[in-house]
Amino acid sequence: MADRLARVALAKVAEPGNPRLLDLVTDLGAEVVHARLLQHDELGQRLAEIEPERELDAAARQGVRFVVPGDEEWPSGLDDLRSADPVQERGGVPIGLWVRGPLRLSRLEGSLAVVGSRSSTTDGADLAADLAATVGRAGRAIVSGAAYGIDHAAHRGAITVGAPTVAVLACGADRVYPAKHQQLIDHLAAQGAVVSETVPGGAPMRVRFLSRNRLIAALSVGTVVVEAALRSGALNTANWATRLNRQLMGVPGPVTSAQSAGVHQVIRSGAATLVTSGEEVLELLGAVGEHVLDQPRGKDRPRDALSHVQRRVLDAVPVSRSATSRSIARVVGLAVDEVHTTLQALERSGMVECDEDGWRLAALAHD
């Protein structure tokens, strides 16, 4: 039996993210594993009953294709899952991915995963959308789930700027979950891609979200967590990103906000880098020297350029009523000559003014 068909059959019987089986498939090849399992009593019978061609045809009628390792569009990032240890007994390179939508998965090279809480705040959702839009504008694809909150916002941000965007689902790629996101998932299936390791028709069971999370981390080169409570699936994705040596980033929120507590935890533990904007994400994801940002800093003030002595003298110059060089020198505690020369220099730079009574601050120095 051909590799692809063997994989279809195995995908039908295997639960997504079963690390033992997936590692066997990666090491021995799908045909070998398939042949061996056929000899198994119960499982063998179930395998034998599967007609892979018909499965592929049925999927194709739903607009779903099956992408396997070795295909041109197979995203190489997924192969990193072979060497990563399982998390919560899930792991391994997927047998194949069911994909609905025109976007080729190879396009996900250099993509960013945006994850976070389903019950995010509206501020968090705005940030996620903004960040996805900035990263998308730089030509990078966005990977996320299809849940409420941050996932939805991330896709919306990417769609706004016409960036490729992909939702990885825990249910079959032909299904819509959550049902309220029909429009979002339809849009992704028409413009981007909807991806799942679960066979078409499969239900969104809880454990499948854990398997799904490893794909989100593996498909992208970096994961940014926007809002996540202490017990959040987004932290599972973050864990995978670390395990896969992907860049992990966190957007902080108000320190008292429960919605950001999980993000703060991963930043504090040193696993994630703090980012506050899409530009900062790009800087981290890019090659050295690419997208380098200027250090953010306050506005320059005229006083910044002065020497220590000049500042001391300037501090002693009165605001409104003029004072003589002599009285200023007395306040500063420097020689009159030195003070006088300094004041003349300050006058040339427009910081002080001179009238018949002496020196006073010019408007420039009021700031």
Next chain:
Amino acid sequence: MPFATAHTVSLHGAVGHLIDVQTDVSPGQVGVTMVGRADTTINEARDRCRMAIINSGLDWPATRRITILLSPADLLKSGTHFDLAVAVSVLAAAGSVPASSLAQTVFIGELTLDGNLRASAGVLPMVMAAAERGVRAVFVPEPQAGEASMVPDMSVVGVRSLSQVVAVLRQEEIPEAPPVAPMSGARLLAWRGQERLDELDLADLLGIADARFAVEVAAAGGHHLLLSGPKGCGKTSLVERIQGILPDLTRDESLEVSAIRSLAGTLDPGEGFPTRPPFSAPHHDASKASLIGGGFGVVRPGEVSKAHTGVLFLDEFPLFRADVIEALRQPLENGDVTIARRDESVTLPARGMVVLAANPCPCGDYSGDVTNNRCTCRETQRRDYRNKVTGPVTDRVDIVRNLRPLRTHDLVTDLEPAESSAVVRRRVEAARDRQAERYAEESWRLNGHAPGPVLRERWPLTKAGQQAVDKRVYDGKLSRRGATRVHRLAWTVADLRGLEHPGLDEVDTALRLRTGDPLLVSMIERAS
């Protein structure tokens, strides 16, 4: 019989007192005396009535002493609409009309010297007050018969002149008289775009999901709302659409609105009962009297009262004068407004939603978001401005929302087209129906008006919900007054979601609405 009593009504704000105009015509020193705390306008009635009676071809008892008492005598009375009652009672006392025909009947109208009637302001509340006191028939100037007919079970006689009144009382044929000019010239001025607000729909607005939800809650429960955000973020556009999501007025509300318009002299009875809630948006240089109410003699309702059952929108709220802002405290808290004068204290209803909009700083560009901040104000300017916004008035506001400038991602419409006003209005109506059912036996209609102690006793929060509120109070993040407002809001959120009782999530939503913290996306999703 040389003695007769006619009835009319004296208005003190929205409260009407039934006044007996008693006239005694008896031998004695010739003259007319009027007693019973009448002001100048009523004292002049003597002359107007005398000339009107004579010019109507009727007999003025010129050779006897006429004493007119306005009873109760301790009440200060004012207004020219007493004329008709005075004239009729003199005629009855003199025997020109049967005194028995004046029983259970109220006379309203100002007389001219030729005996014709003029329209008066406030006919509807007067007739409402008369109906309360068991009066079943009124004589009003003809243009205001429609207004008076709004009161159920009232037989209304619209008349043009004193002779017509006399003819009706004598059950004779009604003589011709020139028509009476209507009260206001409001309809003289009409312009295109006048009905602009009716055309606006929430579907036109993109993004600002958070503020849209806040507006929905405010409309459902009659809560006051403060929107803050940089200029151009959609505050005004959003508020102008609130009227569109409010349900039609109930019959009671409609009558109240009509009564207030009648007091203000802006009721157009030709339009019948108002069905849509009022929307009032005074400019920020409005005077205290125009906003709160006032005027000479008769107290005119201000914008807070004209917006009763509807929306009072104060855009650029910090630009209003300090005394005007301070004066808003009472209407915000109690839903009415009391105007005290030397001789009288008048209370008018003012139970509309108050919506305040404020820029974050004088230039309007300040944003907490460092990448977006184009503000040119100095820190001290910003502080002064903020101090005007916060304070006693904002403590009385239920919902505080901070809007962000629009982002590009707000402009995506194909994912989730913005909901139309009609859809939101249906939800608001359903939520109001639940409140009407719950408060059927009470004196208030909406959660926003429910008194705190009653709410706590009869419609308490769950234990966990109350603890969440109490914690905020102990932490000093919420005032006691704020806690009551959270309680009311939690009920409104529950009503919008169709729940029997507010749970922890509704309380959390209410706390966020109140404190200005961002809402959770799930809170907005659950409502729709």
